[in-house]
Amino acid sequence: MVKKIAITMGDPAGISPEIIIKALHKVDAGVATVVVGCARTLQRVIDLKLVDPIIINVIQKVDEADFTKGILNIIDVPLDDPDGLVPGVVQKQAGDLAYRCVKRATELALAGDVQAIATAPLNKEALHLAGHMYPGHTELLAKLTNSKDYAMVLYTEKLKVIHVSTHIALRKFLDTLSCERVATVIEMADKFLKHVGIAKPRIAVAGVNPHAGENGLFGDEEVKIINPTVEKMAAKGIDVVGACAPDTVYLQCHEGRYDMVVAMYHDQGHIPLKLLGFYDGVNITAGLPFIRTSADHGTAFDIAWTGKAKSESMEESIRLAIQLA
Structure with a gap:
């Protein structure tokens, strides 16, 4: 069966239309992709000559697509006012789109019409302006699929990170950190790595505090929560260690000692990965009933519709979606 991938437009006022077109020019011929977005907006970007030209093929259903190289198949989800869209500006209609x-x-994936979704960046402020009060793609997709246990994965060839928490204030994170959540994420990490072809995954769990707490000297989350949970999961047969010092464990993973790091909170995992793999990093949601990948960066309103956006992360997200599907 040909693996079909849906690519969501993200925020049309940002760089998403540009990086989608650039990425589709660079992925392998015959890759079965269908864009879900505003056809008029993509045509506006093409008309500005910001990208190499591509033929837009508007379809109603996935099985109407033509997967010939140089054709962009799109299921049209039009903006309320396509010609009124202002590049680089937060807008309600863009968030709603x-x-x-x-x-x-998501409907296409749940129906089996596509086997994976690759999402282009959206803007959280625009999303909220439109009345959709989600912190980001991860939480939105979990809600749409009724998924209870899910986690954000950041993926590069040499560094892979899965998060215990993401879009939550640090003060609240410390109050909600639990043995149950850490155990769930360790198990998801093990299953994910096996799914991508690593037969015997090696997982490191980062601590919360400096030096992983120094046996309670700088905080007791490691002693009370992380260490006992790591021991419990190791007893179940998972190759996992921790709590590891957060300031060194990511470099150790990058150099090959581990296959994945369990990060405790958003920036703890995002900063090292974006430093080492900003342009080719891919965001994946583990725990959904289908594969979801995403470009691992934002909407970059400051360079929207200028032709300056780099598409490497979007390209990798499409390739990885096909691989994992």
């Missing part, structure tokens, strides 16, 4: 594209792509 980003939501509707994810919702439509």
